[in-house]
Amino acid sequence: EAGVTQFPSHSVIEKGQTVTLRCDPISGHDNLYWYRRVMGKEIKFLLHFVKESKQDESGMPNNRFLAERTGGTYSTLKVQPAELEDSGVYFCASSHRTGGRGEQYFGPGTRLTVT
Amino acid sequence: AQSVTQLDSHVSVSEGTPVLLRCNYSSSYSPSLFWYVQHPNKGLQLLLKYTSAATLVKGINGFEAEFKKSETSFHLTKPSAHMSDAAEYFCVVSPRISFGNEKLTFGTGTRLTIIP
Numbered sequence: 726e727a728g729v730t731q732f733p734s735h736s737v738i739e740k741g742q743t744v745t746l747r748c749d750p751i752s753g754h755d756n757l758y759w760y761r762r763v764m765g766k767e768i769k770f771l772l773h774f775v776k777e778s779k780q781d782e783s784g785m786p787n788n789r790f791l792a793e794r795t796g797g798t799y800s801t802l803k804v805q806p807a808e809l810e811d812s813g814v815y816f817c818a819s820s821h822r823t824g825g826r827g828e829q830y831f832g833p834g835t836r837l838t839v840t
Numbered sequence: 841a842q843s844v845t846q847l848d849s850h851v852s853v854s855e856g857t858p859v860l861l862r863c864n865y866s867s868s869y870s871p872s873l874f875w876y877v878q879h880p881n882k883g884l885q886l887l888l889k890y891t892s893a894a895t896l897v898k899g900i901n902g903f904e905a906e907f908k909k910s911e912t913s914f915h916l917t918k919p920s921a922h923m924s925d926a927a928e929y930f931c932v933v934s935p936r937i938s939f940g941n942e943k944l945t946f947g948t949g950t951r952l953t954i955i956p
Contacts, residue, residue: 760946
């Protein structure tokens with residue numbers, strides 16, 4: 726069974742540019758999560774999809790971030806325009822069961838550097 | 841509300857000696873607790889999880905953790921460290937309630953160094 730995959734593994738962009746991160750969850754997992762770790766800080770929740778619906782987007786920092794999950798399969802996270810403070814590692818995770826009991830499987834992350 | 845405190849940002853132990861990584865949690869609900877590990881250039885991997893069954897939880901690679909409600913702790917231990925254990929370890933809490941609130945809350949991580 727393939728794990729959670731993320732693309733690209735590393736992205737370097739200039740301030741003001743746009744970047745789109747992609748996450749492919751484990752096949753059959755309805756739940757998809759985005760998390761972020763900025764330098765020196767803890768990993769923080771961004772948002773949670775159940776299939777194609779946003780269940781919880783309370784962690785999204787501002788309206789420069791847009792997440793989509795069309796068709797309930799892969800998800801994209803777009804940052805437009807990128808700012809210096811957006812630099813960090815963006816993790817995607819997926820899970821099968823709901824209710825806080827299901828293990829979340831994480832991808833390797835995308836390291837975003839904004840210069 | 842929930843939070844996790846990892847008491848040590850860095851821990852160094854000699855190969856073959858015991859490992860102790862400390863974690864305290866706070867949760868308004870009866871929580872699920874996890875330890876994840878991240879090796880260099882790899883994704884986060886689940887080591888073990890507590891979800892209300894036995895309070896002593898055994899995980900992969902010889903790690904285990906004990907849930908102590910009275911102390912609100914979930915410390916991670918291993919009897920004998922191996923060089924391959926060098927990594928960053930995260931204590932994580934999730935509210936164990938029904939559908940709609942599964943987001944994980946991470947500690948700041950503990951970097952474990954193994955001395956040959």
